[in-house]
Structures are given as structure tokens and as C-alpha cells.
Amino acid sequence: MAAKFELIKKYILEKIESGEWQENAPVPSENKLAEEFSVSRMTARRALEELSQKDILVRTKGSGTYVASLKSQGSMFEIRDIADEIKERGHEYSATVIELGEIDAIAATAIALDVKIGAQVHHSVIVHNENGKPVQVEERFVNPEMAPDYLGQDYTEISPHEYLSQVAPLTEARHTIEAISSTQQVCDWLKLVKEEPCLQLIRRTSSKQGVVCFARIIYPGSSYRLSGQLTFSDN
Structure with missing residues (x-):
């Protein structure tokens, strides 16, 4: 009970x-x-x-x-799984896999993943939905050495975050957050009827063995609000 x-x-x-x-x-x-x-x-x-x-x-x-406001209010200062956040709100989570395959690392990606330029890395583009509505698009580049079976997973059943946490537990993350204008591709992914400001999170995560992945996560500005908490010492 x-x-x-x-x-x-x-x-x-x-x-x-x-x-x-x-x-x-x-x-x-x-x-x-x-x-x-x-x-x-x-x-x-x-x-x-x-x-x-x-x-x-x-x-x-x-x-x-x-x-609270019905806008999604997940804190981006905490590494959390979007699937868990949605389910905790009592809503239905689903994912749409747009791309899943290998790609040659351009300079920026290679530097982020600490691999050679031109090396093949795992690449995915997944849209996360809340009650059938797209609320986040996640483009992820993954170091094959850290997660060799990344491309063999069903990301409608398990999220990339959950899978990577199992095979290469996170020990460090660095990210930047900025406002961007939505492109036509982003509008298509998020099913936006018109271009609108979006929030973009760039995150590089590592395990004890090395850099695991480099991700670009985009939220529609009309559906997300950034929240967080800072704690200060008495000194």
C-alpha cells in the first residue's frame, strides 16, 4: 500500500x-x-x-x-533526464528519433570529444515529447570508445541520458546556455508554427575514463523557463 x-x-x-x-x-x-x-x-x-x-x-x-506555472520548469543546473522530469509531472513521455548513425567529427566536435578530426562518432537527433507535444530537441555526439553500443539502443524505450548513465557514469559536466533564434529546421523538429526565440544548452559530459558526449539541447522559449538555486557560504 x-x-x-x-x-x-x-x-x-x-x-x-x-x-x-x-x-x-x-x-x-x-x-x-x-x-x-x-x-x-x-x-x-x-x-x-x-x-x-x-x-x-x-x-x-x-x-x-x-x-506553479504550467511551463516546464526543470532546473538546467542539475543533470536530469527529461523523461524523468516529464513523468514526475504526471505527464506522458515519448520520444521521436530523427537521426541515429555515425558521422565524421568536424573540428569543433573533435575538440569537444577529444578525438581526431574526421574520426567517426555516434550521432543522434531525438525530439522529446510531453503529452505528445515536442518540448525539447537533443542533438548528441558520442565518443564510440565510451559507449560502443550507443547506436544499438531503442531510444523510444530508453533515453540517451539514461543509457549513457548506465554504461559511462557521469563524473563531470560543463555547459553554456544562450538564447538563440529558431531556424527552420528547429521549427520543423519542435513543430513551431512560426520562428520564436529558443533556449540552447551546450553540454560536454565526461566519465572517469574520458569525454563521453557533446550535446546541443534546444527548448522552445514559449515552453521553458530557466530556474536554479545558488547557495552562498557565510564567509
Whole structure:
């Protein structure tokens, strides 16, 4: 039997998913949830806090708890799997494989992957969908030495991030984030009816053995917002 706080989370997610609770709608208080589910206030608080940590709810001191903006709000300062983020929101995840094969590394790719120019590397272009709507396109160049079976995977069943985490566990990542104008190709991939600003994340990831992959990830500006948290010491 599921823990009581999980039942509360499921209840809230169902209300949001059904559209009964729209963005910015107030969520029942800890006291009301505790009474309705016959649990302690602490249990109700845990459910609300966990959904707040996932940016599904927003808690305001002295005001209450509200449904967060329905824009995707995954933090890009944390290396997370887009499939997990979508599923945690209670939505359906799917992937569309656009390209999957080998490609000769041009200078920029070779430098990023620490391979020779012209060396063959694994290449994929995958569109990630939330409830059937494209929300992210991921172009990835993978060092074959680090993931020799990369091209043999079904990326409609397992995401590239999940697979690479299994065969070459991440130990370091460096990335840059910038706003870009969408090209016609990006519009086609993301099914945008017109060109719009997009957010581009360039990420280079490594394992203990060396550089694993170099990725270009693009989000439509109308569907994503960058969020993160900085912690400062007292010094």
C-alpha cells in the first residue's frame, strides 16, 4: 500500500492533470489535507514540499500553496533526464528519433570529444515529447570508445541520458546556455508554427575514463523557463 503522503501527491497531480486546478490556483492547506486524508500535518507538509521541490507547486510564506506555472520548469543546473522530469509531472513521455548513425567529427566536435578530426562518432537527433507535444530537441555526439553500443539502443524505450548513465557514469559536466533564434529546421523538429526565440544548452559530459558526449539541447522559449538555486557560504 502506498504511503499516505504519496496518496496526497497523486491526488494533487490528478487535480492538476485533469485541468480542475489551473496554474496559480490555490491548493488546500496542510491542515485541510491532513483532515481529508486522516494523516498528521507533517505528512501533508511532506507531500506539498516534495511537489514544490519539483516545481509543480509554489509555496509562499504567509499566503499559501499554489499550482506553479504550467511551463516546464526543470532546473538546467542539475543533470536530469527529461523523461524523468516529464513523468514526475504526471505527464506522458515519448520520444521521436530523427537521426541515429555515425558521422565524421568536424573540428569543433573533435575538440569537444577529444578525438581526431574526421574520426567517426555516434550521432543522434531525438525530439522529446510531453503529452505528445515536442518540448525539447537533443542533438548528441558520442565518443564510440565510451559507449560502443550507443547506436544499438531503442531510444523510444530508453533515453540517451539514461543509457549513457548506465554504461559511462557521469563524473563531470560543463555547459553554456544562450538564447538563440529558431531556424527552420528547429521549427520543423519542435513543430513551431512560426520562428520564436529558443533556449540552447551546450553540454560536454565526461566519465572517469574520458569525454563521453557533446550535446546541443534546444527548448522552445514559449515552453521553458530557466530556474536554479545558488547557495552562498557565510564567509
